[in-house]
Amino acid sequence: MHMVINESMRLYPPATLLPRMAFQDIVLGDLYIPKGLSIWIPVLAIHHSEELWGKDANEFNPQRFASKSFMPGRFIPFASGPRNCVGQSFAMMEAKIILAMLISKFSFTISDNYKHAPITVLTIKPKYGVQICLKPLDA
Ligand code: HEM
DSSP: OHHHHHHHHHHSOSSOEEEEEOSSOEEETTEEEOTTOEEEEEHHHHHTOHHHHOTTTTSOOGGGGSOSOOOTTSOOTTOOGGGSOTTHHHHHHHHHHHHHHHHTTEEEEEOTTOOOOEEEESEEEETTOOOEEEEETTO
16 A cells, blocks of 8 residues: 555655755755755656656556665655655555545446546646546445
């Protein structure tokens, strides 16, 4: 379940951009970042980068999270470092409990009416909603 939720948040990170500001001059490799510069960390682009994730970067493949040997910094749905999300563990636990309750009682199929149209309005969301047909497992 952890792998499935991670892969969903890799393809559709709720926070697609993270704003930062340099409080001092910083040298990052070849890059010089002067004090006061506004920086946007492009989470969506990092999560979809073929260079970082391979040719199947746009495919849904939870298996890529099976390995523990994980390159840090390329998966940042909750940001990273001292200002990362304080609700990260709570959010993951909540999602797992809700998913576990749902999949133990229902099977799911996506409705024919579903249109795949993710948009960013502060956070990423499905423009036309997600219409899902639930079938009770014990019916
Ligand atoms: C899927 C759910 C969530 C996602 C994807 C998410 C994502 C994020 C991200 C990316 C940041 C960093 C923003 C930045 O530095 O610019 C952040 C910060 C934060 N999040 Fe979350 N969050 C989630 C759920 C929650 C929940 C459930 C709580 C509280 C119960 C929470 C509380 C916070 C707080 C307080 C911060 C600010 C931390 C700081 O600045 O030190 N988040 N979150």
